[in-house]
Amino acid sequence: MRGVLVIVSGFSGAGKGTVMKRLMEKYDSYSLSISATTRKPRDGEEDGREYFFKTVGQFEDMIEKGQLIEYAKYVGNYYGTPKEYVEKQLDEGRNVILEIELQGALQVKEKKPETVLVFLTPPCADELENRLRGRGTEDDETIKARLKRAAEESDYMKKYDYILINDDLEKCVDDLNGIIRSERWKTDRNDSMLAEIKKDLSRFN
């Protein structure tokens, strides 16, 4: 059976990174997609591990050749998801999980409607604010900008297939895994199995 392509988005501060990391540790049926970017590598980052680092020319060439499932520009840099790796993993029956923003998520869903979109949210706005302030790495202005953005993004939550509350990490990770497992039982994803059962039973007709 082909793997499921899953996109996890969510408010900044919803805990996406932590949930994804724990999901990969706890269950072995997932591949994390590696993005391509034109931003410069930071200290300790390796090409092909954190990102595929590209020049603007290389990146725009990938866009033109249709080699990206989605891409977007943030603060002057391109970020995108290379198609080849994702398709190969899905063909091998592995679920591929992408952590991308709203804009990219909706692009992928349009091209590949079988993609499962999951929106991660903390239990309430106070908790979101607490988590952002608790990081202690950002000034008040940045935090306010992130909260304002969350308020704007909340208009689009209903475009996602599932909404998942990240209150208890282990429960959240198990629920996310449960959603993806269940998706694999969808009749839409099992055309060849249905055809086989039909053929197998046809001798009684």
Added chain:
Amino acid sequence: MRGVLVIVSGFSGAGKGTVMKRLMEKYDSYSLSISATTRKPRDGEEDGREYFFKTVGQFEDMIEKGQLIEYAKYVGNYYGTPKEYVEKQLDEGRNVILEIELQGALQVKEKKPETVLVFLTPPCADELENRLRGRGTEDDETIKARLKRAAEESDYMKKYDYILINDDLEKCVDDLNGIIRSERWKTDRNDSMLAEIKKDLSRFN
């Protein structure tokens, strides 16, 4: 949150009864709906436990008053699902599970598209035949008729939301529970939660 209405159908011999029984034992968030019927009670059957036993007049009155979610006639008797009990359980946040045949399942899905349809199947046709013969309660002709019916029904499997293979009972029951748990995270089922999050965040806008 409102409960999920789930319909389990499947070939005769797929093990629906066993799966439902084990699901109810193992997890406590399910209510089994009790059907109404005009067939006579068998020895040991109690009104309101196995079935609600009705006269033809009473049953037709329920049809006319729209008190049944679905109904069908088999071998001269009416069978149907009373609406009141189902709606009450769903309102209380309990998942309601109905074991009904294809015809009734599609009726319900049309009226209530949020219903989750699960089709249960043994891993292969041989196994289906083995299970039917293994019961040892039916003659060859009846078994052949059941297998022919399964072949006909297989045309409609794709109308179901999920297909579930009953190979290992515990795994099948856990997967069924997983499907229903995951359905509760669908954005479509969480309008009021989405509205609350939006409202909660609006103060940052």
